[in-house]
Amino acid sequence: MAFQQQVNVEPALGVAGDFASMNPTANTLAGEGALVAGAGGVTVGKFGWIQADGQTVLNAPPSGSTAAPDGFVHRDLTAQIDNFYDEAGMVVPEGFMVSLYQAGDFFADASTAATRGQKIFASTTDGSVSTGAAGAKVAGSVETKFYAANACAAGELVKISTWDHS
Numbered sequence: 001m002a003f004q005q006q007v008n009v010e011p012a013l014g015v016a017g018d019f020a021s022m023n024p025t026a027n028t029l030a031g032e033g034a035l036v037a038g039a040g041g042v043t044v045g046k047f048g049w050i051q052a053d054g055q056t057v058l059n060a061p062p063s064g065s066t067a068a069p070d071g072f073v074h075r076d077l078t079a080q081i082d083n084f085y086d087e088a089g090m091v092v093p094e095g096f097m098v099s100l101y102q103a104g105d106f107f108a109d110a111s112t113a114a115t116r117g118q119k120i121f122a123s124t125t126d127g128s129v130s131t132g133a134a135g136a137k138v139a140g141s142v143e144t145k146f147y148a149a150n151a152c153a154a155g156e157l158v159k160i161s162t163w164d165h166s
Contacts, residue, residue, distance in 0.1 A: 013157055014107035016045025016090070017075025020149070020159040025104030028071040030055075035098045041091040042098050045108055046127035047144065048073045050100075057098045059127030061142075068142050069122045071100030072108070072160070103162040105149065110158040113151075120146035120160045129160065 014020060028035070030050070038056035042048055047069035049061040061067060073092070076099045092098055108120075108129040118131040121141035131148050132138045149159035 015075060016107055016109045016157065017073060018107045019074075019105065020107050020161070021105035021163075023105050023161075023163050026102045028100035028102050030100075035100060037092040037094050037096050037098050039094055041093050041096075042073055043127065044073050044075045044090045044092060045106075046073055046129065047071070047122035048098065048100050048127060057100060061124055066124075066142060068144055069127065071102050072104075072106055072146070073127070074099040074101050074106065102145070105159060105161040105163060107157045108160050110148075110152050110154060110156060113154050114148040114158045115151050116148055117166055118148040120144050120148060120158075129158065131158070 019025070031054070034055040035050070035057055036055060038051055038058040042057050043059050046059050048057045048059055048071055049065070050057055050070045052062045110131065111128050112130040114131040119134045121130045121132055121138040122144050123130065123141050125140055130138055130141055145162050146160040147165050149161040149164040152158045
């Protein structure tokens with residue numbers, strides 16, 4: 001574990017996967033015992049797809065699928081620090097419960113610069129977030145129901161929303 005290198009005057013705006021507002025949210029419905037992390041776990045703050053078995057969730061769609069993700073993986077503190085030397089962990093281990101949300105406002109790490117009102121795209125490789133114009137084709141990604149609710153540079157937090165479309 002590294003020694004603390006910085007002290008902030010103000011607390012962080014949020015963490016990827018956190019709620020970004022008090023607007024209503026909607027979970028992805030699933031049966032009893034469903035929505036558990038698949039092989040290798042699921043990364044919080046990214047998009048997730050329910051796999052062909054109807055129970056496991058991964059940050060990539062089932063093989064051959066081009067469907068939009070089933071939801072956004074919320075940070076409900078089920079991720080664990082697996083390695084003794086790590087300072088933090090954002091991976092929900094295999095077999096642990098996963099919370100997928102189809103609607104709401106969340107913080108996410110943007111892999112591209114965002115402007116307010118752009119559509120949010122999910123990488124079909126790892127569920128990461130990028131932005132683009134509605135209806136655009138973003139290589140290796142699929143368009144979601146979410147919109148960027150604030151401007152940010154690549155690598156910064158973006159608020160993604162199903163409610164704020166402006």
